[in-house]
Amino acid sequence: MAVYLNGAFMPVEEAQVSVLDRGFLFGDGVYEVIPVYAGKPMRLQEHLQRLQQSLNATHLDVTEDWAVLIADLIELNGGGDLSVYLQVTRGADARRDHALPESIFPTIFMMATPFTPVQDLEVVTGIKAVTVEDNRWLRCFIKSICLQPNVLLKQQANEAGAQDAILVRDGVVTEAAAANVFVIKDKVVYTAPKNDLILAGITRDLVLELVRDAGLEYREEAPSLSMLENANEIWVTSSTREIVPVIELDGKPVANGKIGPLWYNVMQQYQVFKQQLIAG
Ligand SMILES: Cc1ncc(COP(=O)(O)O)c(C=O)c1O
Secondary structure, eight states: OEEEEETEEGGGGGOOTTTTTTHHHOOOEEEEEEEEEEEEEESHHHHHHHHHHHHHHTTOOOOHHHHHHHHHHHHHHTTSSSEEEEEEEOOOOTTSSSOOSSSSEEEEEEEEEEOOOOOOOGEEEEEEEEEEEOOOOOOOTTSSOOOOOHHHHHHHHHHHHHHHEEETTTEEEEEEOOOOOEEEEEEEEEEEEEEETTTOOOOHHHHHHHHHTTEEEEOOOOOOOOHHOOOSSEEEEETTTTEEEEEETTTSTTTTTTTOOOHHHHHHHHHHHHHHHHHO
C-alpha cells in the first residue's frame, strides 16, 4: 500500500510520525474519509469543503492541492474501489503544552484502503442497533480525530449484541456512532438538522437529495425517541457503508423486523448515482 506523508508518497512500512506529534499526544487533528468507486472519488468537492470547515474550526492552517494528491494516491494504489483516509494533525512539539504552539508544521497523512461497496441489494440483511446517551462534546460538526467517545459508544453497542449505537441527546436522535440516522414514520423521512450536535454527513445530503427526487416528504428535524421506537424504517448512512437498514432496535423489531420498501427505493437510486459516477 502506498501512502502520502508530508509531501511524499511511500510504502506504508516507511511512513513514520514523531511520538511528539500532537495528534498522538492530544488527538489534536481532523480527518476525512472519501469513498472511491472504480477509481473515481464520490462527492469530492463536498468532502474537501467539509475538511476546510474542520481545519478552520481547529485553527489548522494548511493549503494543499488535495484533489491532485488524492488522484495520485488512487492511481498509486491501482484504482478500483477504495476508501481514502486523509488526516491533518497539528504536528510535533516537544513542549506538550495544550495552548497552540506559534510555529509548527502540520502532519499530513493519506492512505487508500480497498473496500467492498454494496452491489446486490438482495443480500443486504440489516443490522441491530441500540440507543445510547449521546455524551460527546458539543462541537460534533468538526470531523475530529479525537474519537474516543465514539469508540466507547460503539463498544457499548457491540457489548449489547448490536452492530451500531443510535445516539440520543435530550430525548431526540442526533446520529449514530459513525453515521447519520434517518427515521421514517408515516411515509415522512426525518433526519437531524445540520448543527453543532452532528457531523454533517456527505451521504446524509445525498440521501436527502435522492429522497426529494423520489417525491418523498422529508423533514430536517431531530426525531424524538418515541418516533424512533415506533418507526416504520430506520437507516444509518455513511460514505463507506452507504445506507444501512436497522431491523432491530433495543432488542425489538423495527416495524415488522424486515427491511422496508423506502430503503429499497432510495438505495436503488443510490446505486444509480454510483453507476453514473463510474460512467463519468
Ligand atoms: C459521527 C459521524 N456522523 C456521520 C458520519 C457520516 O458522514 P459521511 O456520510 O460524510 O461519511 C460519520 C462518518 O464517519 C461520522 O463519524
